[in-house]
Amino acid sequence: MLIQFTLQMLSLECTKYHQTVVSDRKSDLITDLQTVLATGPAAVLLGGHQENILEVDLNNQRIVRIVNDTTSGCGILRRHSRFICCGGFDGKISLRDPLTLREEHSLTAHMSALNDFDVQGNTLISCGFSVRSGAMVPDRFLTVYDLRMNRKMSPVPLSLEPFLLKFMPAFSSRLALLSTMGQLIVFDAIAGPASAAMMEHVTANGAIGISLDISSSCQCIAVGDSTGYVHRFSISPDSVVNSFSRPTEFADPIIPIEPIAVDDLSAALSSIPMPVTPSKRLSDWPAELIKPRYRPTPPIPDDILESMRMVGTIGYAPKPANRRPNQV
Numbered sequence: 052m053l054i055q056f057t058l059q060m061l062s063l064e065c066t067k068y069h070q071t072v073v074s075d076r077k078s079d080l081i082t083d084l085q086t087v088l089a090t091g092p093a094a095v096l097l098g099g100h101q102e103n104i105l106e107v108d109l110n111n112q113r114i115v116r117i118v119n120d121t122t123s124g125c126g127i128l129r130r131h132s133r134f135i136c137c138g139g140f141d142g143k144i145s146l147r148d149p150l151t152l153r154e155e156h157s158l159t160a161h162m163s164a165l166n167d168f169d170v171q172g173n174t175l176i177s178c179g180f181s182v183r184s185g186a187m188v189p190d191r192f193l194t195v196y197d198l199r200m201n202r203k204m205s206p207v208p209l210s211l212e213p214f215l216l217k218f219m220p221a222f223s224s225r226l227a228l229l230s231t232m233g234q235l236i237v238f239d240a241i242a243g244p245a246s247a248a249m250m251e252h253v254t255a256n257g258a259i260g261i262s263l264d265i266s267s268s269c270q271c272i273a274v275g276d277s278t279g280y281v282h283r284f285s286i287s288p289d290s291v292v293n294s295f296s297r298p299t300e301f302a303d304p305i306i307p308i309e310p311i312a313v314d315d316l317s318a319a320l321s322s323i324p325m326p327v328t329p330s331k332r333l334s335d336w337p338a339e340l341i342k343p344r345y346r347p348t349p350p351i352p353d354d355i356l357e358s359m360r361m362v363g364t365i366g367y368a369p370k371p372a373n374r375r376p377n378q379v
Contacts, residue, residue, distance in 0.1 A: 078114060080105060088128035088135070090149070098125030098137065104152065118152045121145070131170050131198065138165045142179055146198070156201050160194045163187050169226065171218040173198045176226065176240060178213035189213065189231060195240065207240055215260065221269035229253070229260045229274060235284070237272075253282045266292040 085099035093109040104125050106116035125145075127138030134146040134155065142161035145154050160168065161179030164187065168177030175196040180187045193207040193216070211230040219225040224240045225248075233254030238247040254260050254276045262275035270290035274282045311318045352371075359368040370376070
């Protein structure tokens, strides 16, 4: 059954967002970064148009490891249960050990250049370019690899030119594919494009799709284009992005200050918040008047001590008639 998707266009111009730079890191090893992959709570891998892959510790803000055996650069990083998959600009995909980052296997996905790839389970699917008549043209085939044996499987033919692809998290072989002309298609990689559950033309007015992502709930697909728009496809208007989402934490709202008239002598000046500064204020008391003082415990009257009966280390005495309960 075909799934009906609803299209919502959200204008997300990045220049209108206010961003605060917490810290930055500069290095001669960083020339042109293209991709980032989180490998731990405070560790990321950086790759790009450079002959190395950098591992950065976010807590200490320093480069902890340099992998300099990537002669063709690294434009795409994907995580697998057994490997760190690195896509080079020469059409090859390097499978590296997650602990040592040493290359274990190398796969030649495309003859000219690699455009995008994704991995799920033991299946790796990629799209790229090849050279025909001296020109680089997009391949109309998806290259499929079985990572259990690192063997190339039968390619998936397409009627359109693939540009970006992404596996659907809730399915083993279903993926979303974006073409160079802005067409979005969702189909099963084993059954082929004939099993397409969705096909929409996303971009318009000459825009080019530059990013594709799928929510973890598998209910939303987002496509970002070159004009700054994000096109969101959803199963229903009430679809959720994350099945176990938590409410977003926002900053406390600023409480507006009520204006005070100049001639209002009954206004409380304490209602105006003042910043905490190390400078001395006129309302500060002198040090000799703010020393802590403790009230000493009054002595127990003699009539209570005379009528006290000791049981072990605890003394019991009847309450005098001239005293209130719990009065010391």
